[in-house]
Amino acid sequence: MTLAHEMEEAAHVAHELRVKRDQRARMGRLLKHLFLISVSIVMLYPLLWLLASSLKPENDIFGSLTLWPTEFQWHNYVDGWHGLPVSFTTFYINSTIVTVLSVIGNLISCSFAAYAFARLQFTGRTFLFGLMMMTLMIPYHVVLIPQYVQFLRLGWVDTYLPLVVPRFLASDAFFIFLMVQFFRQLPRELDEAAMIDGCSPFKIYWAIILPLSLPALGTAAIFSLIWTWEDFLAPLIYLNDIKSYTVPLALRLFLDQEGQSSYGQMFAMSVLSLVPVVIAFIMFQKLIVRGIATSGMK
Amino acid sequence: MRRFIARNAPAYAFLTPWLLGFFLLALGPILASLYLSFTRYDMVNAPRWVGLANYEYMFTRDRRFWKALNVTFTYVALAVPARLIMALGVAMLLDKGLRTIGLYRAIFYLPSLLGASIAIAILWRQLFAADGVVNAVLGYFGIQGAAWITNPDTSLYTLVVLAMWQFGSPMLIFLAGLRGIPKDLYEAAEIDGTPKWRQFTRITLPLLAPVIFFNLVLQTIEAFKTFSSAFIISNGTGAPADSLLFYTVYLFNEAFKFFRMGYASALAWVLLIIIAIFTAISFLTSKYWVHYENERD
Numbered sequence: 156m157t158l159a160h161e162m163e164e165a166a167h168v169a170h171e172l173r174v175k176r177d178q179r180a181r182m183g184r185l186l187k188h189l190f191l192i193s194v195s196i197v198m199l200y201p202l203l204w205l206l207a208s209s210l211k212p213e214n215d216i217f218g219s220l221t222l223w224p225t226e227f228q229w230h231n232y233v234d235g236w237h238g239l240p241v242s243f244t245t246f247y248i249n250s251t252i253v254t255v256l257s258v259i260g261n262l263i264s265c266s267f268a269a270y271a272f273a274r275l276q277f278t279g280r281t282f283l284f285g286l287m288m289m290t291l292m293i294p295y296h297v298v299l300i301p302q303y304v305q306f307l308r309l310g311w312v313d314t315y316l317p318l319v320v321p322r323f324l325a326s327d328a329f330f331i332f333l334m335v336q337f338f339r340q341l342p343r344e345l346d347e348a349a350m351i352d353g354c355s356p357f358k359i360y361w362a363i364i365l366p367l368s369l370p371a372l373g374t375a376a377i378f379s380l381i382w383t384w385e386d387f388l389a390p391l392i393y394l395n396d397i398k399s400y401t402v403p404l405a406l407r408l409f410l411d412q413e414g415q416s417s418y419g420q421m422f423a424m425s426v427l428s429l430v431p432v433v434i435a436f437i438m439f440q441k442l443i444v445r446g447i448a449t450s451g452m453k
Numbered sequence: 454m455r456r457f458i459a460r461n462a463p464a465y466a467f468l469t470p471w472l473l474g475f476f477l478l479a480l481g482p483i484l485a486s487l488y489l490s491f492t493r494y495d496m497v498n499a500p501r502w503v504g505l506a507n508y509e510y511m512f513t514r515d516r517r518f519w520k521a522l523n524v525t526f527t528y529v530a531l532a533v534p535a536r537l538i539m540a541l542g543v544a545m546l547l548d549k550g551l552r553t554i555g556l557y558r559a560i561f562y563l564p565s566l567l568g569a570s571i572a573i574a575i576l577w578r579q580l581f582a583a584d585g586v587v588n589a590v591l592g593y594f595g596i597q598g599a600a601w602i603t604n605p606d607t608s609l610y611t612l613v614v615l616a617m618w619q620f621g622s623p624m625l626i627f628l629a630g631l632r633g634i635p636k637d638l639y640e641a642a643e644i645d646g647t648p649k650w651r652q653f654t655r656i657t658l659p660l661l662a663p664v665i666f667f668n669l670v671l672q673t674i675e676a677f678k679t680f681s682s683a684f685i686i687s688n689g690t691g692a693p694a695d696s697l698l699f700y701t702v703y704l705f706n707e708a709f710k711f712f713r714m715g716y717a718s719a720l721a722w723v724l725l726i727i728i729a730i731f732t733a734i735s736f737l738t739s740k741y742w743v744h745y746e747n748e749r750d
Contacts, residue, residue, distance in 0.1 A: 187546060188553075194543065195560045198618065202567070204586060205576045217584040220593075268471035277464035278457070287471070290479050294678050294728055296704055297721040298478065300714050301485035304496070324474025331471065356463040385569045387681040392709060403571040407685065410575065418579075425572035436566055440559055443566075447622050448629035 209422035216418055228419055232427070235420030239408050241397050243424065246405040250384060253318050253401060257383040258376050260322030261330050265375065266368075268325050269334030270360045274346060284335075290328045295388070303392060317393045318386075322379075330375040333446070337371035338364060374446030377439050381432050402428045490719035495712045507719035518720070520695050521703040528609060528699065529676045532616035537668055539620040544627035545657070558625070565621030573615075574685035578602055581611040602686065605696035612697070615682060623668045630664030631657075670735045677728055680705070700724060 207222040209232070215225055236243045271277070272284050306317040325331060341364065349359050365372070390401045397408075406428055409421035436443060465472075490507055492500035511518045543561060547554050567573050580586045581601035588598030601607045634657065642652045658665075683691075683699040690706070691698030704724070708717035 191543075191546060191557050195557065198560055198564055201576060201580060201586075201618070202564070204580070205572070208579075217579075217582070218586075218589050220586060220589050264470040264474070267467045267469075271464045271467035275464040275467070277461045280464075283468070283472075286475065290475065292674070292728065292732060293479065293483065294674075294721075294724055296678070296701055297486055297725045298482035300489065300708055300718050300721065301482035302478065303708075304485075304714070305482070307496075321474065321478050323470060324478060325471035326474050326478050356467070360467070381566060382569070385567075385571075387569075387571055387684070388705075406571045406575060410685070410688075421575065425575055428572045429567055429570060432567060432570070433563075436559075436563060444558060444562065444625060447562075447625040 205422055206426055209419060209426045211419060213419055216422075231419035231423040235409075235417075235423040235427075238412075238417060238420045238424070239397075239405060241400070241405075243402070243405065243427070245398060246400055246402045249315075249399060250401040253315050253390075254380055254383045256315070256319040257322040258379045260319060261325075261327055261379040262372060262376055264323050264325035265327065265330040266334055266360075266365065266372065268331045269338055270364055272331070273335045273338035274359075274364065275356060287328050287331060291332065299392070306393065312393055313396050313399060314393075315399070318383075318389055327379070330379065333375055334368065334371050336449075337368055341367055370442060370445070373439065373442050377435055377443060378446065380435060384431055486718045486721055489715050490722050492715040492718075493713075494715040494718075496714055497712075500715060503715070507716050508723075510716075511719060511723070517695065517698065517703060521691075521698045521700045524609060524691075524696065524698050525677060525679075525700040528612060528616075528679065529673055531610075531613045533669065533672045533676050535613060535617045536620045536672060537623055537665070539617055540623035540668070541627050541661075541665075543620065544624045544631060547624075547628060548631040558628070561624055562621035565619040568615070568619040569681060571681060571685055574682040577611060577615050577682065578686050581614075603693050605694035608686070608693055608696045612679070612682060612686065616676070623672060626664060626668055627661070630661050634660045666735065666739055670732060673731060673735075674728055677724070677731075 203222055207224060208216045210227050210229065211219075211224040212226055212228055268287070272280065272287070302317070303312075306312060309316075311317050311320075345363050345367075346359050349363055354362070385403065386401075387403045387407075390404050394400055394404060397405075400408075406421070406424060409417060409424065489500060491502060491504060493503050493506075494500035547557055564573075582588075583598075583600035583603070585601075587601065591598040599607050601611050638656050638660075639652060642656060647655070678701060679699055680701040683697050683702050684705070687693075687697035687699075687702065689702075691702050700720070701724075704717050704720045707713045707720060
């Protein structure tokens with residue numbers, strides 16, 4: 156056997172080994188995908204079932220695994236929209252008012268506080284920052300009762316003030332924390348240069364820090380939007396008049412009507428209630444994922 | 454003096470909304486809640502000082518308080534580990550060499566984002582109803598399902614399953630943590646012929662410990678505060694047979710249904726103390742089981 160021949164043989168064996176390894180890797184990847192796809196189906200099935208049930212005739216909904224409706228009942232959406240004494244137009248307007256104001260409030264007040272904590276020197280900074288971090292731990296239920304008593308005395312029950320005013324007072328310390336983390340990374344030289352040029356702290360905040368912090372502001376805005384839209388406890392406590400109800404409270408009314416064959420309508424309105432969250436999710440998926448991974452929200 | 458003011462004025466101007474909020478919405482109410490917890494208060498008559506009577510009643514005679522604690526602790530003990538194990542498992546599958554990771558990540562995260570919605574709680578009631586989808590699936594395999602929601606023996610587990618379904622956010626945090634582990638550690642272990650599970654216990658777990666710890670504390674606090682889904686699924690009462698009497702549901706009913714504001718305040722303080730103790734224990738013990746990368750021992 157010549158040397159060349161031996162080398163050729165060896166190369167051949169090495170090639171075979173590589174092919175085998177690649178095959179095994181490809182096999183592994185395939186299995187992994189198959190597994191992940193089945194998990195995905197389990198994850199999505201309940202949501203698809205909800206969507207499907209919103210279009211099904213009543214007797215089609217229960218005990219059936221099939222998603223495709225025997226007959227499409229588009230009128231569930233129309234009937235559901237008007238299925239309560241007050242139409243969902245009102246509920247959506249209410250939810251939108253509360254959500255928009257809450258997002259604005261959170262953005263302004265939390266970015267103010269975060270700017271002070273992250274970029275300004277002042278007496279008592281460490282102490283106040285510690286206090287702010289401590290408020291992150293406190294369960295809402297502890298402040299709930301005195302707040303309720305207070306807002307009741309102010310005559311704010313059955314208005315949106317108890318839901319919105321706290322947002323303008325930076326009550327979601329979580330967003331302050333998120334923004335502080337972001338603001339701190341920005342180079343110090345920016346402020347210093349601006350300061351030498353005679354910029355006021357507000358000018359620096361407005362013209363330098365905020366424009367550079369759009370990812371952090373965006374993350375805070377989206378989470379603020381989603382959490383306010385989904386919030387159930389605070390509206391449940393503060394809103395008594397059905398005309399002032401937000402969408403989640405309205406959905407609960409369907410539960411009380413159970414048995415009046417309104418399942419299709421209830422599911423239809425449930426689907427619609429998720430639409431804003433899903434749209435926000437699809438549009439800002441990257442931002443949401445980054446916001447979560449770096450900060451550890453919900 | 455003037456310089457002191459000039460130096461601090463801008464910062465305090467920026468802090469004004471937060472400071473107002475801190476005193477009016479956090480510190481004030483917390484102290485008020487502590488005071489109210491020593492009173493009997495029905496919102497109509499002025500609070501009447503009763504000393505420790507609320508706490509005494511709670512710990513010695515209130516069966517529902519113990520039931521609520523039991524339900525909540527059981528839920529925390531089951532739901533948090535279940536969710537974290539799901540999250541870590543899936544994160545590890547997604548971590549290595551997948552080009553479609555973005556899509557999976559999105560699909561797995563979506564339920565977490567929707568999880569707090571009332572719509573999902575309503576959906577869950579129907580999925581686990583006697584004639585619901587879950588039983589239809591079980592029937593397919595010839596298993597006779599239970600009336601999951603209305604049977605007190607099983608109702609709590611439907612909420613544990615709901616918690617598992619929402620493993621998305623700890624998963625994303627785990628993914629970020631896994632990215633931080635140097636890949637050459639695994640390559641070296643591979644060359645040494647270290648089996649996979651050993652790589653997991655010797656490399657992944659120790660290096661991920663701070664992230665696991667972070668997720669554990671966060672998820673536990675979240676789990677203690679579970680409200681909306683429990684409230685909706687139990688019809689707002691903790692039914693059936695108080696098996697869904699989550700602590701927060703009990704507190705809500707005492708305060709806003711029966712207007713026992715003093716007693717509810719005492720309940721709130723006990724919740725605060727439970728969460729504080731839990732957080733303190735996790736932080737105090739963390740040095741024994743959490744090793745940060747830049748530490749040498």
